[in-house]
Amino acid sequence: MKKKLVVLSGAGISAESGIKTFRDSDGLWEGHDVMEVASPEGWRKNQELVLDFYNKRRQQLKEVKPNRAHEILAELQDDFDVNIITQNVDDLHERAGSKNVLHLHGELLKVRSVHNEKYILDWTEDINIGDFDDNGNQLRPHIVWFGEAVPALEQAIPLVMQADYLIVIGTSLQVYPAAGLIDFAKPEAELFYIDLKPARISNLKNPLEIIAETASEGMRILKEKLLRK
Incomplete structure (x- = not known):
């Protein structure tokens, strides 16, 4: 499984x-x-x-076209049950081949x-x-504009709760309510944060591994790490 x-x-x-x-x-x-x-x-x-x-x-x-980070996430579907929860309104995840993409802020x-x-x-x-x-x-x-509800959160929370691996990529996790999603990770979940200039994320229950790289380079490093597990 x-x-x-x-x-x-x-x-x-x-x-x-x-x-x-x-x-x-x-x-x-x-x-x-x-x-x-x-x-x-x-x-x-x-x-x-x-x-x-x-x-x-x-x-x-x-x-524009999907970049290597989008493509690697799609490739990981061969080895993992992948769900993407994105704050982005573009379709680059889908165009790269990701099947399960939930858009928090619309499309x-x-x-x-x-x-x-x-x-x-x-x-x-x-x-x-x-x-x-x-x-x-x-x-x-x-x-979803400022001041409007984020209905997709109801679908996002159960996905995060089930995750064995949670990857945060390209977001500072400063915009709520999306930023609160990381708090729903189960205690044994492994968390990774890819960002060239990572923000400080405090009060996390889980250990967080920071990869201070671009999205594409960070995903290349992380893919190798995940496939060795």
């Missing part, structure tokens, strides 16, 4: 593919105040700006109705004012 390997991934893994991390050091996201483009208030204030912002992100996604290639969060459609092109659901309600990006 394959051991269970769970991955918590963040912006750092996609950065190697050319996708900008969520916020630059100046607190802006692609030149915008985050609250203008990633909050219900920003949406109410200027729908066209928000749609244009995500339309550009969607077009950028078509120009760039999906839209949903403003009045029915369960009305979700696959969507690869621009969203425009006047793109409606079946009841004439505007469609919006299927993204």
Whole structure:
């Protein structure tokens, strides 16, 4: 029976593919105040700006490819029962071949109705004012904005609780509620943290092995380590 390997991934893994991390050091996201483009208030204030912002992100996604870190995680499915819980809204894990990917913060290639969060459609092109659901309600990006609930957490917690190995990669674990997931690891689970500039994670019940490398190099090192176990 394959051991269970769970991955918590963040912006750092996609950065190697050319996708900008969520916020630059100046607190802006692609030149915008985050609250203008990633909050219900920003949406109410200027729908066209928000749609244009995500339309550009969607077009950028078509120009990038999965990197070696994404590919190694997919390869580990041969030897482990792998589940990926990602804070990223891109589809690079899936394009690399990972089968079980849970998106905590939504997906760039999906839209949903403003009045029915369960009305979700696959969507690869621009969203425009006047793109409606079946009841004439505007469609919006299927993204969890600041101040909105994170429904996928209910699925994520049991996955973490079952993990034999838990890998944190490309995320500082500073954004809640996602950051709290690591606390659900069982006492005997082995934890690994891959980040070129690892943040300090305190109050952990489990020992944590830090690999201070890029996502791709860190996953290369860790794959060899895991396959020797």
